[in-house]
Amino acid sequence: MEAALLGQRPPMGWNSWNTFGTHINEQLIFEIADRMVEDGYLEAGYEYLVIDDCWAEKVRDENDRLVPDHIKFPHGMKAVADYVHSKGLKFGMYSCAGTLTCAGYPASFDHEFVDAQTFADWGVDFLKYDFCYFPRTADCKTHYRRMAIALKATGRPILLSACNWGVEEPWEWMRGAGAQMYRSTGDINESFRSIMDIADSQEANLGYNGAYSWNDMDMLVVGMYGKGNVAFTGGCTDAEYRTHFALWCLFGVPLMIGADLRGLNEISRELLLNRELIRIDQDPEGRAPYRLWDEKDGRRSYFRHLADGSYVLAYFNPADSEAQVNANFEDAGLPYSAGYALELTDVFTGETITKAEYYNPVVPAHDCLVYRARLVKR
Ligand code: GLA
Helix, strand or coil, rough: CCCCCCCCCCEEEEEHHHHHCCCCHHHHHHHHHHHHHHHHHHHHHHEEEEECCCCCCCCCCCCCCCCCCCCCCHHHHHHHHHHHHHCCCCEEEEECCCCCCCCEEEECCHHHHHHHHHHHHHHHCCEECCCCCCCCCCHHHHHHHHHHHHHCCCCCEEEEEECCCCCCCCHHHHHHHHCCECCCCHHHHHCHHHHHHHHHHHHHHHCCEEEEEECCCCCCCCCEEEEEEECCCCCHHHHHHHHHHHHHHCCCCEEEEECCCCCHHHHHHHCCCCCHHHHHCCCCCCCCCCCEEECCCCCCCEEECCCCCCCEEEECCCCCCEECCCHHHHHCCCHHCCEEEEEEEECCCEEEEEEECCCCCCCCEEEEEEEEEEEEEC
């Protein structure tokens, strides 16, 4: 069998949950598919369109197969998949390792093989696989491994997006279980606190993150501005969205947009389509960044090696007022005595500056500065 090589780079796409929750239907998915193509998301790399929970009828059919909700998806899922594919996108769906999905719909516990075949028959390319209602007596690892095999048994390349929220340290074993990505945290909500908590909780696990099995820090909330299913606190600012997207890209993790693409404003669209940040995110080597400096209030700088011999130098200020963030290049591994400087290109403005030995910029509250860095002789 020819290898499908799924998940070579952190998967990118759109997922219905953050904004729409249960309010999904065929028309919405068609319109999102149109936007993904017409507004440049597909071209930028966002290729998976994923329908999350709440798409099914509450009972299986007489052959024990899952059935799409006949009001939300009147033409069935094959028709949805066909439309999504006709746009050049890939089609993702959702099930759960437990007996019910998180929202209470039928799930795949002990139905792994029949459900995997159903998804394959519909033309599904990506399966998000959740962890609600998982029997206490059952073994988590076995059931994720089982779904990975059930998907492979269909013969259709289907990316397995495991979602057990970090239970039993999935970074240590999901790669071995066959999943191309694994949710490592509880659910994101649209708040700066949630964004920073998730990033801080996964930084130490990024050594496991890499090609063919990526640490999924949950769908993006960029551009939601307090609207939708996971917006509980009034939403985030543009600076907070920049920090959120920059952290996900710096960490090299999956980028699944959660906002309604039909109403996204220009500043959020530009952020989600930032070529330099996406290039950093998609770097084929998937190396983890390391910290150069940090303070108790959360201010920190990072350095990351990229495959083409360049680097990332990134500054974050999660504190509530504008403040200096430091980076001494010696701490990156570049002593002044080596005779080099760093040529720094701002990923947001394109401006270039050259700095030797250190660079300690002032960063606005909740904001960041991200540079592509190149070694130059001094
Ligand atoms: C869990 C997952 C979420 C989403 C919901 C759907 O909470 O972590 O990402 O899929 O279930 O019910």
